[in-house]
Amino acid sequence: MTREFVAFVIAGGVAAGVNWLSRIGLSVFTSLEIAVVIAYLIGMTTAYLLNRMLVFDRSGRRISQEYARFALVNVVALAQVFIVTIGLSRFAFPAAGFDWHPHEVAHAAGVVSPILTSYLGHRHFTFAKDAS
DSSP: OOHHHHHHHHHHHHHHHHHHHHHHHHTTTSOHHHHHHHHHHHHHHHHHHHIIIIISOOOSSOHHHHHHHHHHHHHHHHHHHHHHHHIIIIIIHHHHTOOSSHHHHHHHHHHHTTHHHHHHHIIIIISSOOOO
């Protein structure tokens, strides 16, 4: 493992914690599905800032361009998070009789599911050196 990947995982862990805790707070006001999406956006912004400051070298792009690329990679990750979270909490856990904090456990599993795909996307797309 490289220093960059370890730093990415740590930054992602902090952002995932922000995401997960935000979802719990948001669930008081809205459905699980909406809370997962909003919390993901909060976590994504946290992840962008930490990755830009602590993990990857500067790409040479404007922040708005980098953030747009970061968001694009995260659209794929959001789909992964959503499918895992909702799949576990609505289908797999009830079928298995798992009822210990099913939404929280499912969301935690969902949040960690895109680690490798996100790292590769951000390394080779979001923060890749601008060729122009």
